[in-house]
Amino acid sequence: MIDLNLNEKTFKIDAPDEMPLLWVLRDVLGMTGTKFGCGVGVCATCTILENGKAVMACQITLEKTKGNRYTTIEGLSKDGDHPVQKAWVQCDVAQCGYCQPGMIMEACSLLGEVSSPSESAINKAFSNHICRCGTYPRIKQAMSLLVNSGKKE
């Protein structure tokens, strides 16, 4: 039994130590907002926050979650009104939408580190992710909206 600190709650998890957090979230807890894409850490679809920083849930075993704090897309805001979520809707970023929870968590991580990340930092962060539909130009727009509104504050 492992205590998992997730979205500001503690969950008692009865699952093998080696089980990747991705499957704990999706199949044990039934929280399906975090998506499965590659399982080997090359598509970043399953990106969540570990102590505020982007990590891939398929690359973290349950055992390694001890002492850490996790946030998934479901825990980002109560009403979908986190600034990143709002920017994503405003710029009509999503197409099929499957990769977007991961993209949004990446944006949160990046903006949490520095309020106005450079273009190269944005490039680097999102280049870990795969989108087959082609939402890259609109992610760029949404990020520039967020960076500019960050600068104004």
Next chain:
Amino acid sequence: MGLKPMGLDEKAKEILIYQPNPLVSVQSDGKILITVTKSEMGQGVRTSMPMILAEEMGVDPAIFILQQASPSSKYKGISLGTGGSTSLKTMWTPLRKAGLEVKDGLLRAAEIFFGVNRDQLSIRGSSVVTKDGRSVSFGDLVPIAVKLEPNKYLEPLKKVSSRNYLGKDRKRVDAPAIVNGSARYGIDMRPKALKFAAIKRPPVWGNTLKSFDATVTLSVPGVRRVEVITAGVAVVADNSYAAFLGREKLKVRWNSGPHTAFDSDDYQRQLTQNLESPGKVARKDGVYPEPHNDFKTIEATYSFPFHAHAPLEPMNATAHVTQTETHVWVGSQWPDAIVPLASKITSHPQEKVNVHVPLLGGGFGRRSAPDPALEVIELANILKTPVQIIWDRADDLRGGYYHPASIHGMSALLNPSKQEALYYSHKVSSPSILRSSNPKSPDLAVVNTELLGARDVPYGIDAVEISYHELPLHIPLWWWRAIQFVPNIYARECFIDEIALSLDRDPLEYRQSLLSKSIQDPALLERLMNVISIAKEKSNWPNPSRKNRALGVACMDYEGTTVVQVAEVSVSKKRFKIHKIYTVIDCGLVVNPLGVNAQVEGAIVWALSALKSQIHFKKGRVVEKNYKEYPVLRYSEMPEVNTTIVDSDRNPQGVGEPPVPCVIPAVLNAIARAGGPRYRSLPITKR
């Protein structure tokens, strides 16, 4: 008749439903439901289709509640099949008609309600109002509307007159659910007591199961059962992790089939040799000119590799088969096709087979094949409890249904002194997707399908010869975003540039001059000429925006959607960079410009990804197992996108696929014009 809503006095409020058409219903509680008959895979049908109905009905699309259609006989001639960029093209008239019918019924009900004539009534919000200021909600009109006879004298559809919603940017209706993680895809289906299964599949097509030992598998915590189905050996577990781990521990022996030596490099060499086979001549215009010393022949061979679809949501499906009913939840592009096949597996009559269609995490054609649904139904029929079969990325890349390799033999006879081409020939050598997807396909259909984009070359050259050279293949082949147009247009539009270069002509102006001499459909040629002249201006052709860059062009008509694309690239030290893609697209009446722009952006990403990757077969097996070996376009590689949408009064045409094929030749033509190599083989592995 009073203004008090009818029937609301009773405690037991029975909801009455007025449904003049299977696509739309108005309920007495005020809800208006519209049925979306196409699968949502990111192309935006759940946003755009309601706009069409709303415009005709005179209401805001935001008032609709969306229902996703399941296969049913009630939709009559409407196919739930989603592909070929046909959703708006085929649903335009049915949706407008549904809007007109429901509006007519509500207005007739309002005539009775108020005792006034139609000319006194209009629709405002979700009510009908009179000129003297009275108002009744749609819901309150339902009890009258349900008693109406269908209107035999319904006015025919007119040319679109209002554009309150059509042609205006509308944001994706599912966006709020997508950004908060509540949007549900097939892989997110969680019926009660769900088990998860992974399938150990034969590594080579044609191999069959010899024996297996599940002892270790069954000792993996969470693994419950191991069952044999047609697709392979299924490991059923409490969660996906245990299912995958259990599968890893399975010891399986296979009987070798006839394809254990298959090698895609060999096959591509055979495709090249196959260009010499007689083939089927699909088009032969004019006569080959008499030889002359001044004439010059140019020839080139273009090759295109095997591709997978690799949608980000791996294949999966969930089913529950009870004694009397079959339920399957699957992100399918063609749910209709599943019903009769499922009925054969479970022996339930077709009306007891329920196919539920959640959101699709990308489709690109792959999800129109029924295999994920059928294998889970087979397993659920054994288990009699709900089960999801989940594919990992290797299953997805190795599980079949590829876009096939093809080889293109191009040749032309030129008269350099007059700067003109006298003869043009395009031979396509490939296995047939159509025949693989439906072995009963007639030869003529096979030839026409495999030559899409080749046979319909629009250029005015006196002698033209187009032929198809089929080479059968055992691997399951399937439709892929922009289908055969991608390889065929790549070869055609690159070779036209090679001809232009040999004749010392500007490639864009050369296309204009060839089109002006063409004998094809004048309306099509006018559209092509129009988009080319716009692209010329937008891209400042032939001058790139920076000194060390070059522009390349390609154009086509994709079954009614006319597209030209100009790529701006730079080449240095044998590396190239794609800076910008200009697109000019005439797709008929524009329903949602925001959606059209998204589709163009997506098409560019699809095409540029195809420049980077391929599927190989060695010893019968697929080599690639994840995105590491099958790379796709990444964020940092995305060029700037400049799109111009030409508005028109033509009915809406397709837009998901049409902006795909020209991207590749535009880029390759630009690379050649920038001093880089003339690439005739894809993918380009050294950049």
